[in-house]
Amino acid sequence: MSLAKQPDGTVYKHFNDFFTRELRSDARPIVPGKITVISPVDGSISQIGKINSGEIFQAKGRSYDLDALLAGDYEMAENFKDGQFATLYLSPRDYHRIHMPLDGKLIKMTYAPGKLFAVNNHTAKVVEQLFARNERIISYFETAIGSMAIIMVGAMNVGSMETVWAGEITPTNNRSITIMDYNDRQIYLKRGDEMGRFNMGSTVIVLFGKNRVHWLPGLQPDQLITMGTTIGKIQCQ
Numbered sequence: 001m002s003l004a005k006q007p008d009g010t011v012y013k014h015f016n017d018f019f020t021r022e023l024r025s026d027a028r029p030i031v032p033g034k035i036t037v038i039s040p041v042d043g044s045i046s047q048i049g050k051i052n053s054g055e056i057f058q059a060k061g062r063s064y065d066l067d068a069l070l071a072g073d074y075e076m077a078e079n080f081k082d083g084q085f086a087t088l089y090l091s092p093r094d095y096h097r098i099h100m101p102l103d104g105k106l107i108k109m110t111y112a113p114g115k116l117f118a119v120n121n122h123t124a125k126v127v128e129q130l131f132a133r134n135e136r137i138i139s140y141f142e143t144a145i146g147s148m149a150i151i152m153v154g155a156m157n158v159g160s161m162e163t164v165w166a167g168e169i170t171p172t173n174n175r176s177i178t179i180m181d182y183n184d185r186q187i188y189l190k191r192g193d194e195m196g197r198f199n200m201g202s203t204v205i206v207l208f209g210k211n212r213v214h215w216l217p218g219l220q221p222d223q224l225i226t227m228g229t230t231i232g233k234i235q236c237q
Helices: 015-019 074-080 121-126
Strands: 036-038 043-050 055-059 062-065 084-089 097-099 104-112 136-143 146-153 161-163 167-170 178-181 194-198 203-208 213-215 230-234
Touching: 043 055, 055 084, 055 121, 074 146, 084 213, 084 230, 136 161, 136 194, 146 194
Parallel strands: none
Antiparallel strands: 036 230, 043 084, 055 062, 084 203, 097 194, 104 136, 104 178, 136 146, 146 203, 161 167, 161 194, 213 230
């Protein structure tokens, strides 16, 4: 609570308001530098690396399809073939808001219905195509280095997911893929700005195109990270 903007727990309207509490402005300083890619969340690294021929590494012996993750949006998937991915896990104890790794203009958002499997290390090892099967919200941004996707993956006990521009998106009775075009709207978020939140722990996947970023050497699965710290560098502009 010492990191919360509102440290008095009795002020919160309900438990979820407390659970998704905002941090003090100085609690998560943003690493400076125009070529720095920051972690969008507090949590741990599930997997991080290269997208190989449209396949994303899930766990030992398992991968999943980029096209399936992006709900069959083959045109957008082309932007990330042979690019870079980072799968970041938020446990129930972590800060539940998601922030921008880089400056970006929102161009499209897709809601993809799906299952609500747990997303911990055990399920990643045993559930085929886990992240491409769970309910998810896919947000596409145009950045100085091309396309960036931020995928919020739902999970067991995740009551809702929301973005700052659309509000609460799940839960919903709509069980079909829904695409919202934002190209004509000027929704521009700076690096470190909040872009969404979970109302329980879950997973965020960040995608970049080929030869756009390189992850910091030494980043490993299960390594703890905090929002605003460096996880990569821009390769070209």
